Amino acid sequence: MSPKPFLRIENIRKRFGSVVASDGVSLEIDEGEIHALLGENGAGKSVLMSMICGMVRPDEGEIVYKGQSVRFNSPREAIRQRIGMVHQHFMLVPNLTVAENYILGQGSALRVINDMDKVHARIRELSERYALDVRPEARIEDLSVGEQQRVEILKALFHGIDLLILDEPTAVLTPQETDRLLALMGDLVKDGKTVVFISHKLDEVMRVSNRISVMRDGRLVKTVNVADTDARGLARMMVGRDVRMELPRGPAAPGRIVLSIENLACRSETGLPALRGVSLDVRSGEIVGIAGVSGNGQTELSLALCGLLPVDSGRVVLNGQDITGLDPARINARSVAHIPEDRHKHGIVLPLSLGENTILQRYNESPFATSGMLNRRPIREHTRDLIRRFRIKSRDVDQKISELSGGNQQKLVVARELARNPDFILVNQLTRGIDIGAMEFVMEEMLKQRDNGRAILLISTELEELFAICDRILVMFHGEILGELPPDRNRLDELGLLMAGQTANVVQPPLAG
Numbered sequence: 136m137s138p139k140p141f142l143r144i145e146n147i148r149k150r151f152g153s154v155v156a157s158d159g160v161s162l163e164i165d166e167g168e169i170h171a172l173l174g175e176n177g178a179g180k181s182v183l184m185s186m187i188c189g190m191v192r193p194d195e196g197e198i199v200y201k202g203q204s205v206r207f208n209s210p211r212e213a214i215r216q217r218i219g220m221v222h223q224h225f226m227l228v229p230n231l232t233v234a235e236n237y238i239l240g241q242g243s244a245l246r247v248i249n250d251m252d253k254v255h256a257r258i259r260e261l262s263e264r265y266a267l268d269v270r271p272e273a274r275i276e277d278l279s280v281g282e283q284q285r286v287e288i289l290k291a292l293f294h295g296i297d298l299l300i301l302d303e304p305t306a307v308l309t310p311q312e313t314d315r316l317l318a319l320m321g322d323l324v325k326d327g328k329t330v331v332f333i334s335h336k337l338d339e340v341m342r343v344s345n346r347i348s349v350m351r352d353g354r355l356v357k358t359v360n361v362a363d364t365d366a367r368g369l370a371r372m373m374v375g376r377d378v379r380m381e382l383p384r385g386p387a388a389p390g391r392i393v394l395s396i397e398n399l400a401c402r403s404e405t406g407l408p409a410l411r412g413v414s415l416d417v418r419s420g421e422i423v424g425i426a427g428v429s430g431n432g433q434t435e436l437s438l439a440l441c442g443l444l445p446v447d448s449g450r451v452v453l454n455g456q457d458i459t460g461l462d463p464a465r466i467n468a469r470s471v472a473h474i475p476e477d478r479h480k481h482g483i484v485l486p487l488s489l490g491e492n493t494i495l496q497r498y499n500e501s502p503f504a505t506s507g508m509l510n511r512r513p514i515r516e517h518t519r520d521l522i523r524r525f526r527i528k529s530r531d532v533d534q535k536i537s538e539l540s541g542g543n544q545q546k547l548v549v550a551r552e553l554a555r556n557p558d559f560i561l562v563n564q565l566t567r568g569i570d571i572g573a574m575e576f577v578m579e580e581m582l583k584q585r586d587n588g589r590a591i592l593l594i595s596t597e598l599e600e601l602f603a604i605c606d607r608i609l610v611m612f613h614g615e616i617l618g619e620l621p622p623d624r625n626r627l628d629e630l631g632l633l634m635a636g637q638t639a640n641v642v643q644p645p646l647a648g
């Protein structure tokens with residue numbers, strides 16, 4: 136007889152108005168396994184996991200955990216039963232320390248650990264045991280995204296968990312941080328814990344999981360052993376068709392210089408030098424990639440280009456005009472599209488509707504407004520058109536964008552920005568959170584924009600994305616451009632060396648001008 140499953144979900148249903156997020160899902164998780172959950176954007180992965188951790192209440196169905204039927208009314212109740220979840224967007228209070236975040240709202244549950252010294256000691260102990268590098272006194276706002284994620288994971292361990300659910304944990308991590316996280320999952324399992332993680336990255340899913348469940352349209356398609364499948368088969372199961380791993384594309388035909396960056400220097404939000412004299416040109420009809428380990432000035436480069444970070448010295452010239460130091464609205468108005476790295480901070484306004492988000496920068500433009508009044512019909516028609524073309528899974532244009540799945544929010548940002556017919560498109564992490572079927576579509580759209588003469592600067596930590604659509608790749612290290620390479624996968628080693636800051640044996644780009 137097979138052992139009783141650790142967690143059994145039976146015929147779970149969840150609707151949001153007319154959207155069926157879970158349509159009778161049954162799934163079993165074994166104790167001590169790493170179980171990956173795959174599926175297209177909006178397939179219902181996050182909602183399903185949120186029901187297990189008490190964030191969302193199912194309409195119907197049963198969750199049987201450690202042999203008992205359970206129904207959690209809040210994440211706190213789930214944590215009491217030793218189930219923790221780390222969400223796509225972290226739930227930490229930025230101006231508090233790590234330790235303060237952990238005890239926030241704990242009340243009487245903290246009787247056992249009733250003074251701060253003990254809390255700090257416990258955090259240090261767990262941090263050391265799992266090599267998490269988390270300092271209890273560190274303030275959340277001073278930490279990088281990768282560090283904040285480790286703080287979230289340690290928070291779950293601090294409260295004591297047997298089951299850890301991670302929602303797209305590697306989307307925001309560098310390759311090195313990803314390796315570290317995957318190793319951590321292995322360590323947790325060795326300590327008797329069970330891990331469920333959601334991902335769109337088939338290679339990492341294949342690397343660490345024991346079993347993989349694929350969801351589509353609110354249903355479970357299948358659960359497979361990792362040994363019985365491969366990336367191509369998984370992609371087909373997810374999307375329902377074969378996904379091309381290589382995009383066909385013709386050579387670029389670069390024209391005039393659209394964007395010219397000259398010796399740009401600026402500091403990060405925390406006041407440290409971030410760009411140390413960056414110079415580059417982007418011509419019409421080409422996609423220039425910026426590769427690099429994140430934290431080497433890419434964030435500051437994109438923020439400075441769209442007026443969100445002050446420039447210390449140097450110039451940014453767009454279509455022959457100096458735009459250095461202009462405010463974001465003025466830069467926007469000069470035919471610059473921006474697909475930001477952090478969509479919640481710079482891309483969308485969560486409490487607004489899809490329609491309102493679609494015209495964020497055009498709310499006083501014809502046909503969307505006349506004499507300061509919004510025209511609902513053209514806004515709705517334009518939004519509906521984008522939803523249809525980009526296959527954005529949504530209920531209605533008046534729906535709040537916060538109700539969309541993460542990948543569908545990203546698709547809306549990409550669709551909105553490309554629809555503005557910009558001369559220059561600045562992209563930082565194009566496909567973050569987007570499923571592999573939609574990724575193919577979004578990358579093809581970028582190539583179409585290139586062929587229509589747009590100038591595109593694509594900053595990415597995903598080398599595959601850079602190889603797939605860029606015409607040349609520049610490498611950033613310590614706030615400088617260290618070199619340039621063609622998008623040739625055979626030169627991956629050279630690219631890796633440049634990303635690590637080593638310039639020996641690498642051909643330098645010709646001097647600009």
Ligand SMILES: Nc1ncnc2c1ncn2[C@@H]1O[C@H](COP(=O)(O)OP(=O)(O)OP(=O)(O)O)[C@@H](O)[C@H]1O
Nearest residue numbers: 151156176177178179180181182538539540541542
């Ligand atoms: N609070 C909500 N109100 C309305 N609809 C919602 C809400 N939360 C989720 N949905 C809808 O439920 C469906 C499933 O969403 P879910 O976030 O689970 O998708 P996902 O598989 O995690 O997608 P992604 O890969 O893009 O993160 C989507 O159509 C989404 O718009």
